[in-house]
Amino acid sequence: MVDEALVNMVIKDSQPFSVVDDVGFRELVHVLDPSYVLPTRKALKSMVDTRYEEAKEKAKEKLDNVVAVSLTSDMWTSINLEAYLAVTCHFIDANDQLGTILLGVQHFPNTHTADNLAIAHTMVMEEWGIKDKVRCLVTDAAANMIACVRALNIRHAICIAHALNLIVKKSFDDVPGLNELRTKCRKLVTYFRTSTTGKERLAQVQVQMGRPALKMIIEVDTRWNSTYSMLERLYDLREPVGAALASLRTDVSPPTSLEYETMKDALDLLAPFHQATVELSAEKRVSASKVIPLMKMLNHTIVRKSEGLTSNMARQLADNLVRRVREHALQMESISVMTMPTLLDPRFKKLGFLSPGKLQEAITRLKSECANVIRNSETTPPAQVPASQAGPSTTCGDLWHLLDSTVDNSRRSSSVTADATIEVDRYLSETNLARTEDPLGYWNKQKLQHPNLYKLALTFLCCPASSVPCERVFSKAGEVVSKKRNRLNPNTFHKHYTIALPVP
Structure with a gap:
């Protein structure tokens, strides 16, 4: 004990x-x-x-008892400058509950080429006996990861948090004046974070104003929402910052009142992206099905907010955001690993799509997937008709065999397609669940009503929207490979850390 x-x-x-x-x-x-x-x-x-x-x-x-799994994967470098590959596995269990298992944080001494990454992923899948069950791999947008998944020949999804971060970053970069303002703010924030005198003076001013002593937040390219967090904190502290700078000897200047107004408009536009990233990163239930509806809601929200903007730079930012959100939305609506979860989520179904044309393509794909499930479940071959009961054509040897078999297959295929169409149309015609309800609870109750779609739900709804599970892994991994454990053997680290997070 x-x-x-x-x-x-x-x-x-x-x-x-x-x-x-x-x-x-x-x-x-x-x-x-x-x-x-x-x-x-x-x-x-x-x-x-x-x-x-x-x-x-x-x-x-x-x-062993699940129908399908999805994986998330990412790389991490320890304090010993050793690279590790983390892989998490997501699935829907026998009780129709979403489960997650950390497959490991393995030492990766090889160069980070697509081929080496593909080999490492294959070894992990084979070790855990899930190679034939993997339906999707979620990674960041790094070129080597994209090429790795292509080599593995499995469905690929780009982490939505990374995608939103890139949309915001590129939209900022396309507005020269706004990018200069961000650079100016970063210089100011850096001063108050690195100067002991500046840091202490800012804290004193906040206390004198009866406010909590908050620290500046610096922008980090690899950290989601960091631009938003930096600008939001600076805007909130604009008065203490101005007062602190007035009593300090420094050539760093604060933003002007006009620049603060521009910053306010930009923050108003970025707030929905911040909310979306936080929501999807914290999601512990079905999440991939949210991506397409989320892009539609972002497009709607930015268009609405852009109507009240007064700053020219903010209006340019809004135009860039809307354009990139629509481009990304249309891209997502063309990928089956995103469209199938959305249609199979009773909270969204057809309501999440931005493009009517892409919606119809997705419904056609769902009917085709459903028909394949029905075909695969037909394990009993059709009964043979005794010669004594057969029509005249059966006495002609092989003369009519090709035609008769073609007709039988056509009739069987037509029946399967019709059954799939009926099941999909019946499901899509039902009233949507409230957004706060659990889609897996719906499928648990409706598995007999929509048996073939239920099997598809088990396959597609286990896909996570982001690679955040791996980010959480690395946060914990930093505690395991600490200064007191800097000689920890990579294999021992893999075993120790894998069991540090209990199986759900």
Whole structure:
């Protein structure tokens, strides 16, 4: 019992194995239980390895019983400058609940080429026995990741958080004056973050004004929403910043009142993108089905907000955002891994699409997918008609075989297509669920009413909208590979970290 508690502490708190040699820890354990003998570092490592194997077998049992899975993948570099590849697995279990399993954070010493990444992903899929079940892989928009998924020959989805970040960044870059304003703000923020005198003075001014002492937020290219967060904090602190600068010896100048007005308009335009990114990043339920409706709502919101803008730069920004959102929306509405989840989500169905033409194409694709499910479920071959009951043509040997078989296949195909069309049309004609309801709860209740669409729902609704699960992995991984554990073997790290997050 105590051994088990010790292993739990090491895993959950990311403690080094050497904790069992720490004098203070040994004294504490002795006071709590004088009869307990602490294991050696080697024995403790063996206990953690055993726990890993137990957790892995438990996770494999879950994956053996699912219809389909989707993966997210990303790269990370530790404090030792060692590269790691993280892969998470997402699925709908036998109880129609969304589940997630961390397949591992594996050491990746090879160059980050598409071929090497494809080999590593293949090994992970084969190790876990899911190679034939993977329906989608979600990554960032890096060229090597895109080429990797193409080599794996599976469906690919770009992380929506990365996509929204790129839309905002490129739209900013296309407005020269706005980009210069952002550069000016970043210089000002950098001063208050790096100057001890400036930082202390800003805090003092905020306290004197009866406000909480907030710190500046710096923009980071790889961090989602960082531009929005930087500008929002600076705009909120515009009065304390002006007062602090007036008493400091620096050549850094604050934005003018006109620039602050432009900043306010820009923040108003960026707020929906911030909200969308936060919502999808925090989503623990079905999320891929939200991408297409989300792009439609962003387009609608930006168009509406642009009507009240007074700044020319803000209007240019609005035009750029609308153009890029529409381009991305139309692109998403052409990809089956995005359109199928949207149609199969009873909250959205047909309402999420921006293009009527793309909607009809998606419905046609859904009917085709449904027909394939029906064909694959027909395992019993058609009964053979006895010769004594057959018509005259059966006495003619093989003379009419080609024509008769063609007619039979055509009739069977026509019936399958008709059945699929009826099931899809019946489902789409039903009233949509409220956006706050759980789509998997709907399919759990309607699996007998729409049996073939239910199978498709299990396949497509497990796809996550973003690679945020991997980002969370790396946040925790930074605690595991810490200064106190900088000599941790990559293989030991993989085992230790994989079980640090429990199987749902």
